[in-house]
Amino acid sequence: MRIWKRGIIAACVASLLSAAAMAAPIPVRGIVEGFYGTPWTQKDRIDMVKFCGGHGFNAYIYAPKDDPYHRSKWREPYPRKKIKELASLVEEAKKNHVKFIFAISPGMDMHYSFIRGSMDRILMKQKLEAMYRIGIRDFAVFFDDIEEHNGQGQAELLNWLDENFVRQHEGVSPLITVPTEYFFLDMIDGAGTIKPYTKVFSETADSSVLPLYTGNGVVCKGISDGEMTRADELYGRKLGIWWNYPVTDYMEAKLALGPVENLPQKEDIPAIFFNPMKYPEMSKIALATGAVYARDPEGYDPHAAWEQAIREQYGTLAKEMMLFSAHSQHLENNWACVGPPDGEYLRKSMDELWASWPGEASSEEKWDRVRDQLLELAAAVKQLEKKLPEKQLSECRPQLRQLGQMAEADLQALDLMKAVRDGDLKKSKRLTAALEKKLRRIKKGEKRAILSEQTCRAFPQEVLDYANTGKILK
Numbered sequence: 001m002r003i004w005k006r007g008i009i010a011a012c013v014a015s016l017l018s019a020a021a022m023a024a025p026i027p028v029r030g031i032v033e034g035f036y037g038t039p040w041t042q043k044d045r046i047d048m049v050k051f052c053g054g055h056g057f058n059a060y061i062y063a064p065k066d067d068p069y070h071r072s073k074w075r076e077p078y079p080r081k082k083i084k085e086l087a088s089l090v091e092e093a094k095k096n097h098v099k100f101i102f103a104i105s106p107g108m109d110m111h112y113s114f115i116r117g118s119m120d121r122i123l124m125k126q127k128l129e130a131m132y133r134i135g136i137r138d139f140a141v142f143f144d145d146i147e148e149h150n151g152q153g154q155a156e157l158l159n160w161l162d163e164n165f166v167r168q169h170e171g172v173s174p175l176i177t178v179p180t181e182y183f184f185l186d187m188i189d190g191a192g193t194i195k196p197y198t199k200v201f202s203e204t205a206d207s208s209v210l211p212l213y214t215g216n217g218v219v220c221k222g223i224s225d226g227e228m229t230r231a232d233e234l235y236g237r238k239l240g241i242w243w244n245y246p247v248t249d250y251m252e253a254k255l256a257l258g259p260v261e262n263l264p265q266k267e268d269i270p271a272i273f274f275n276p277m278k279y280p281e282m283s284k285i286a287l288a289t290g291a292v293y294a295r296d297p298e299g300y301d302p303h304a305a306w307e308q309a310i311r312e313q314y315g316t317l318a319k320e321m322m323l324f325s326a327h328s329q330h331l332e333n334n335w336a337c338v339g340p341p342d343g344e345y346l347r348k349s350m351d352e353l354w355a356s357w358p359g360e361a362s363s364e365e366k367w368d369r370v371r372d373q374l375l376e377l378a379a380a381v382k383q384l385e386k387k388l389p390e391k392q393l394s395e396c397r398p399q400l401r402q403l404g405q406m407a408e409a410d411l412q413a414l415d416l417m418k419a420v421r422d423g424d425l426k427k428s429k430r431l432t433a434a435l436e437k438k439l440r441r442i443k444k445g446e447k448r449a450i451l452s453e454q455t456c457r458a459f460p461q462e463v464l465d466y467a468n469t470g471k472i473l474k
Contacts, residue, residue, distance in 0.1 A: 028271035029294035030059030030098065031287060032242060036249040037278045039064035042085050044280045046092050051284060053096025055291040060093060061140055061176075061273055062086070063103035071105040075123045077130060087134040094135070101176065102131045103140035112153025121157065125165050132169055139166075140176035149180050151201035159206050166208075174208040176271070178242060183214045184231050194234055202235045210270060211235065212242040219244045219336035222262020229267065240271035245338050246286035247275040251331050253450040255282050255399055258329025258339045259289035259306035265298045279395040285309050285325060302340070317387055320380035324396075327377075327403055327452035343455030346373050350459055354472055358421040371414055377456075378407040398449035402442065406456035409438045413463035420467050432467050435460055 093100035111117040166172045181187045187198040215223040246256030274290040276283035288309035293300040314321040330339040349370050356363040381404040416431040465473045
């Protein structure tokens with residue numbers, strides 16, 4: 001009897017410890033269809049709402065930049081056909097316990113004062129009431145990516161909508177917004193002082209309004225707990241997060257197939273939304289990891305969540321999809337930097353090969369290791385091209401083809417390394433010409449597909465430099 005009681009007590013303690021170890025989920029968590037480019041189809045959206053419900057997301061913001069009635073023609077009512085589509089999306093969201101948040105972006109030409117301002121407010125209210133009639137109870141007003149920085153006018157519009165729409169309609173949640181200065185480094189000047197726009201917007205907008213921000217930049221490596229705290233303190237309220245991964249509308253030739261990472265673990269975050277790519281199937285890998293993060297920020301393991309997402313989504317092709325996806329995770333240009341390094345494991349092997357080449361005893365073993373990894377990658381690409389479902393394949397075919405060509409170029413580069421080391425000038429000349437031709441073809445393909453820039457793409461050029469100079473320049 002005592003042993004039985006001890007077992008019950010131990011089980012209860014273990015359960016309590018397990019619950020304590022898991023941080024509270026972020027209350028509002030989901031995706032924001034907020035990318036530039038071809039909007040998703042109705043079928044895509046219904047499928048994504050189901051995906052949200054099945055992965056623990058509880059919110060979906062409808063905000064496609066290239067829906068004219070959302071942005072450029074915001075004053076105009078949606079056509080009847082589109083209203084029916086939105087209504088069916090709302091019903092699907094309810095079935096999946098997902099908030100359907102309708103967003104409108106009037107900032108490009110909104111008037112804030114005098115008669116035209118009053119007329120615009122009325123038109124805005126009418127637009128939201130039309131959405132209310134089809135069952136929407138959550139709304140957002142966005143002012144991002146516009147020239148005019150009228151913080152006073154924007155905040156007063158939100159307050160007017162709060163008083164004349166939100167509070168006048170049963171069951172409507174507080175408004176969500178994105179300010180014009182929506183990343184931290186744009187909210188402060190060079191001296192670290194809050195800018196006039198952010199100051200007046202944050203002080204004027206009603207305390208019930210939830211602003212979203214994107215971190216230190218529009219697309220940045222991450223948000224630390226300290227950075228989140230500083231942003232909250234600057235704004236004088238808790239901010240939600242609009243996270244720009246896996247969106248690639250600023251680098252459309254690349255797919256973001258990695259996990260979300262480097263997000264706050266201990267901060268009290270009221271809401272987080274992940275902005276996907278225009279490719280819904282390819283977006284699901286990162287989005288699934290975002291769902292895991294949002295349910296337990298403190299216990300989140302990006303790589304484990306990434307592997308789990310690919311296994312769930314790709315089944316028997318999971319190994320091949322992991323090999324491919326590992327080479328298309330990092331996005332970087334002169335203003336954006338996000339995502340894990342591409343092909344990190346292969347890059348490490350390549351660097352170890354260079355460090356031993358050509359004279360160390362271990363160089364042959366390291367050459368073989370790189371070759372084996374490249375052969376495995378090339379085989380994975382061929383398997384995916386043959387066996388991926390058409391929907392997924394249609395979204396990543398150019399990248400698969402490009403990666404396959406790069407793997408072939410890398411294998412040629414390995415042969416060139418040995419020819420140079422062995423002093424075989426005839427073979428070196430032949431392989432150099434073949435590799436240069438292959439690289440010209442790869443460069444041409446980069447108009448449609450970019451991936452593995454610092455690994456598979458970089459290695460052939462490193463070998464060509466070695467062949468031309470006799471020196472290892474890596």
